[in-house]
Amino acid sequence: MAPAIYKKPPQLPPKFTATPDSLVKDTKALIDRSRKIQDGLVKDVTTASANFKNVLLPVALDDNKMAIESHIIGFYQAVSTDKALRDASTEAEKLLDDFSIESSMREDVFRLIDAVLQKKESLDAESQRLLEKDHKSYIRNGLNLPAGPKRDRFKEIKQRLSAISIEFQKNLNEEQGGIWFTREELDGVPDDVVDGLKVGEGETKGKLWLTFKYPDLFPTLKYATNAETRKRVFVENENKCNDNVPLFREAILLRDEAARLLGYNNHAEFRIEDKMAKTPKTVDDFLGDLRTRLAPGGQTEIKKLLELKQEDLKARSLGDDNSKYFLWDHRYYDRLMLERDFQLDQQVIAEYFPLQTTIQGMLKIFEELFGLAFVEITGEDRTALADGGKGSDIVWHEDVQVFSVWDDEGEGAGFVGYLYLDLFPRDGKYGHAANFNLQPGYIDENGKRRYPATALVCNFSKPTPKKPSLLKHDEVVTLFHELGHGIHDLVSKTTYSRFHGTNTVRDFVEAPSQMLENWCWTPSQLRSLSHHYSHLSPEYEAAYKEASGADKKPADQIPNSLIANLINTKHVNDALFNLRQLHFGMFDMTVHEPKSHEDIEKLDITSTYNRLRHEISQLNGPEALGGDWTWGNGQATFGHLIGGYDAGYYGYLSSQVYSTDMFYSVFKEDPMNGKEGRRYRHTVLERGGSKEEMDILEEFLGRKPSTEAFYKELGISK
Known part of the structure; x- marks a missing residue:
């Protein structure tokens, strides 16, 4: 039972009792309500009478109410066991996205918001930020394009990109792939994993069904002693969602076209403009510098891991290819190194x-x-x-x-x-x-x-x-x-x-x-x-x-x-880990930063993904065994680049600069300092996105952020 002081929350939790019919019906009702509010603004307010209270506030209040229901409506597709409910959630999300695009391109509403901005009312800081962000959002959604074919094409692209995003993630969520293995082929994989696998019948009698879900995938790549098993799992996992290959390509092409319609040189320039980095050059310089600093460490780590592989194969009298270190070797020999050199048994931990x-x-x-x-x-x-x-x-x-x-x-x-x-x-x-x-x-x-x-x-x-x-x-x-x-x-x-x-x-x-x-x-x-x-x-x-x-x-x-x-072991093979992240970030920038639209049309995205991975991480794939660069479609499993991190994956690395700086500066000496914890809560976390993120950081740190702690933590300080 809850302590009396925390017994009864003042707000009831949401209910999760939707049906496929109710999801779509409720979505249409939300859309109708919002559209009426927007129509009412245009009918009742003129550019002369427009102010924050009668234009921005009604829309913001409606956004608040919309979010209370719409987030849950879209959530069912990620968690429901009922396929009909997941499908309805997907359909509802498409309706919401289409309406969002329609709303974001309403020139009549934009004219009112523009009028409010020009009047320079005295507003509180968060309301001013809302006004400025909303105004910029309309421009970024094509309202600086003249009405007509260009703007219509931009809207068409936005709608198609929304549909691609939903279909791409649905394919990943619904993915049911796997491989039948004999128990012998899974030698080394922990018993609690193997014992939990589905047992085959009929043609597959005596075999075990290994899925690509994390609890099956990662232990197999870490522990399976049979290199061929690890290779099959790795390669087939990269190809588990090949229906997404054409969707990914279409998304890249459409994003580039849309950015150029708005007058940007490419999609990366469009996306990064309102981020902390501001320009693609800042991102490219950061990633390039990190690659230069990490590459020697990666080579050293591979050399040691390859020596371990050669010793292991010799000890087991195996004649496998021992002159190369493969992608499917890495989790296995990384784990073996931790056990051998650091007496670290992850199963015991x-x-x-x-x-x-x-x-x-x-x-x-x-x-x-x-x-x-x-x-x-x-x-x-x-x-x-x-x-x-x-x-x-x-x-x-x-x-x-x-x-x-x-x-x-x-x-x-x-x-x-x-x-x-x-x-x-x-x-x-x-x-x-x-x-x-x-x-x-x-x-x-x-x-x-x-x-x-x-x-x-x-x-x-x-x-x-x-x-x-x-x-x-x-x-x-x-x-x-x-x-x-x-x-x-x-x-x-x-x-x-x-x-x-x-x-x-x-x-x-x-x-x-x-x-x-x-x-x-x-x-x-x-x-x-x-x-x-x-x-x-x-x-x-x-x-x-x-x-x-x-x-x-x-x-x-x-x-x-x-x-x-x-x-x-915190930094054992750390360069290789970060080079893997760097591959994702640099691939993201490569496909979103072409010199011309013709360049992206000609780009072989699959080969680019695999070639870049080899060049950056220095690990070998099937191409080193006589194949070509089209052996796997890892980009088709990369939900981040379709789900909001496009021209933004670098953020995982750049935000580590800020996170390491905050930890080293404030918490490293005393991680459980409650006074600093509460200051962090109130200064950084409470603010959300209501203030410029760089201002929030500088207020918490008492200075501008520095890369020094980040590079020191990685052991690559100059």
């Missing part, structure tokens, strides 16, 4: 991080650092919040956990919002790890705060009768990262939903979460998060003893020696 106790430990860190309280809502409390419905109405699947989040007593004990955790894979579900805003926070028309709801959607291995879900350390980091986005979403306090939470520029949005990853490399925090699974129940204790052959269970918390070994 995972035993100390059962999913549920790790989550409890993480939430406790956030409570202490940011002045929050998390209260899980279960049983009767769920029913009480279902407002006359069933307790199951306030979640979308039986596995989902829901928490009410509060300020602690020191912060005033007020309500903050709702946090949902959806942690295990299932058919049709979003396949990666992400944070989804379900309902933003804002101030309503009566001056009352509306509270947010946010969801973490992940794909960790499911518990079994003999083991709970156990997290590898990199999964602990992933969970902490996504929870970081969730906290950003929860504690944000903006007037308008437009700026709520993670609605910042793309090259800053990852920084708050990346900064929090540092807590996963801090000895005291790792110990506090750990709890060996054999201590969870007598059944798990017995299963552990049986599996390990030990006569007693280990200590509850992870030993200091294991923590030291783990922390010593």
Whole structure:
């Protein structure tokens, strides 16, 4: 039961009781309401009488209300087990996107907003930002083009790009591929993974079905001793969504055409203009400098890993190609190096991080650092919040956990919002790890705060009768990262939903979460998060003893020696990891920064993706075995570049500059400094995107950000 002080949230959680019919019907009603508001503005307000209150405010208030329903309408396609509901969610999102494009190109509304801007009213800072951003948005949506064929073509492109984005992500979510393997071909893969695979019948009798979902894919690439197995898994995973190949190409071509219609030299110039970087040259210089600094380290790391591969193959009397280091070798020999040189067994470390106790430990860190309280809502409390419905109405699947989040007593004990955790894979579900805003926070028309709801959607291995879900350390980091986005979403306090939470520029949005990853490399925090699974129940204790052959269970918390070994590996093969990120960022810029439209029309995107990966990461693919550069279509699995990170993937690397600077400057000496944690919460996280991100950073740091800590952390300082 929840403590009395945190018993009854002042706002009910959303319900997840939609049907395919209701989703589409509700969407059309939302669109009709918004269109009426826009039509009313044009009818009742002239450019002479236009001001912020009678033009911008009604639209902003409607945007707030729209977001309360529309985010959930689109969310079903990522999480529902009902294909009809997922399809309806996809259809509804297309309707919403089409309406958004229609709204963004209304010249009659733009004329009113332009009139407001020219009047230079005295507005509060967030309202002024809303006015300026909205005005710029209309121009970026083609309203500086003369009415006629060019503007019509621009609108047509926008609509098609929206449809491509929805179809591309749907293909990824619905992907059902995999490979049949014999048990022998999966030699080395942990038993708890192999034992969970579907067993074949008929023609495939005796074989096991390995999917491309993370809990199957990554352990196989890390542990399968058979190089041919790893190669098949790697190559076929790159080709799991080949229906997306033509969609990706079409999107690249259309983006370039649209940017040129607006007078930009390419799509990258258009996209980066309103980011922190401002120009493609800034991005290209940053990525180029990073590549120059990382390349020697990558060569050194490959040399050591290749030596390890040669020793391994010799020890096993295998005559495989040992003169090259392949893409499908990397996770395997990276893991082997950690075990050999650092006595680091990730399987043993995972035993100390059962999913549920790790989550409890993480939430406790956030409570202490940011002045929050998390209260899980279960049983009767769920029913009480279902407002006359069933307790199951306030979640979308039986596995989902829901928490009410509060300020602690020191912060005033007020309500903050709702946090949902959806942690295990299932058919049709979003396949990666992400944070989804379900309902933003804002101030309503009566001056009352509306509270947010946010969801973490992940794909960790499911518990079994003999083991709970156990997290590898990199999964602990992933969970902490996504929870970081969730906290950003929860504690944000903006007037308008437009700026709520993670609605910042793309090259800053990852920084708050990346900064929090540092807590996963801090000895005291790792110990506090750990709890060996054999201590969870007598059944798990017995299963552990049986599996390990030990006569007693280990200590509850992870030993200091294991923590030291783990922390010593933080930067092992770090250059190769960052070169992989660099490949994604440079490929993104390459396809979005052509010299001419003819250049992008002639570009072989698949060959470019694979060739760039080889040139930047220096790892070999099937092309080194006599094939060509068209062996895999990794770009077709790259949802980021279709889902909002186009000409923006560099943000994962550039925001690391900011996150490392913040951690080194403020938290490195004392990561659990609650005073600084609360200052960070109120200065950075609360603001969302309501203020220039560089101004937020400078206020928190007390100076302009510096790359020094970032390069020092990577060990590549000048």
